[in-house]
Amino acid sequence: MVKEITTVLAVLCVSSALASTEIIAGWENWSHNQAGEATRTSGARASYTGSNWSISQTGVSSDGSFGNFLTEPAADTTNENNDDGGRLPNGLEGDLIFSITDTTGMDRELGFFHFDSGSLRKKSSRHWKLEVLSGDLTVGTVANGTVPEPAVGGTTDWFDYDVDLRGLADPVLDANGTVVFRLSFTGGIAGSSGHHQMLDNVGVSSSISEKSVPLGLITSSGIGLLFLGLGCMSGDKWDKRG
Numbered sequence: 014m015v016k017e018i019t020t021v022l023a024v025l026c027v028s029s030a031l032a033s034t035e036i037i038a039g040w041e042n043w044s045h046n047q048a049g050e051a052t053r054t055s056g057a058r059a060s061y062t063g064s065n066w067s068i069s070q071t072g073v074s075s076d077g078s079f080g081n082f083l084t085e086p087a088a089d090t091t092n093e094n095n096d097d098g099g100r101l102p103n104g105l106e107g108d109l110i111f112s113i114t115d116t117t118g119m120d121r122e123l124g125f126f127h128f129d130s131g132s133l134r135k136k137s138s139r140h141w142k143l144e145v146l147s148g149d150l151t152v153g154t155v156a157n158g159t160v161p162e163p164a165v166g167g168t169t170d171w172f173d174y175d176v177d178l179r180g181l182a183d184p185v186l187d188a189n190g191t192v193v194f195r196l197s198f199t200g201g202i203a204g205s206s207g208h209h210q211m212l213d214n215v216g217v218s219s220s221i222s223e224k225s226v227p228l229g230l231i232t233s234s235g236i237g238l239l240f241l242g243l244g245c246m247s248g249d250k251w252d253k254r255g
């Protein structure tokens with residue numbers, strides 16, 4: 014017969030004071046090979062491949078945020094190297110494919126797909142579309158839109174985008190699962206010299222950031238702490254800023 018633990022002296026449930034969301038995978042620097050790892054991750058492995066993309070200092074977003082999402086530390090604002098920014102040059106159409114694999118072993122609801130984009134001149138590929146290509150989330154087109162023309166040709170006006178993923182039938186990146194996004198840009202007039210579409214500060218955020226904190230039971234028999242691995246549930250949804 015299992016010995017009964019008769020007295021629970023203390024139950025410790027430590028609520029973690031965490032930010033409500035975080036960037037699971039972010040890209041602030043880009044590779045001249047059109048393929049590279051994420052520049053920041055939280056509980057994930059992540060990489061991208063691109064078609065027709067190039068790197069350039071003129072493709073740097075300097076606002077320090079992923080879309081409108083401010084992080085600590087802020088998104089990289091440096092522009093001393095070409096790999097600090099990405100662009101789709103000279104009116105070409107192209108896309109980027111982002112693959113994110115969970116390494117926490119826990120399900121996480123995703124929040125937003127964030128990015129900063131701008132056009133140097135108006136004949137760039139300004140029409141964007143975000144899709145879930147495959148993996149754990151509902152597959153299909155999530156959203157699309159058009160980056161406005163620059164007010165002054167030759168000067169990039171940057172815009173922040175935060176595509177809400179929470180309305181998907183399945184917005185959950187499963188434990189150890191993978192999701193593949195495609196962000197494509199079309200509508201440009203190929204061969205239009207200097208009509209570049211810029212992209213930087215791409216990030217995917219979680220919707221709820223809560224960590225399982227074990228419950229500790231101190232018993233009268235002096236057994237000590239029994240960590241039951243139960244989570245202290247606390248968390249809230251993050252709303253789009255700006």
Ligand SMILES: [Ca+2]
Binds near residue numbers: 214
């Ligand atoms: Ca931004």
Ligand SMILES: [Ca+2]
Binds near residue numbers: 091092093094
């Ligand atoms: Ca840099």
Ligand SMILES: [Ca+2]
Binds near residue numbers: 091096098213
């Ligand atoms: Ca950058």
Ligand SMILES: [Ca+2]
Binds near residue numbers: 149150183186
């Ligand atoms: Ca899922």
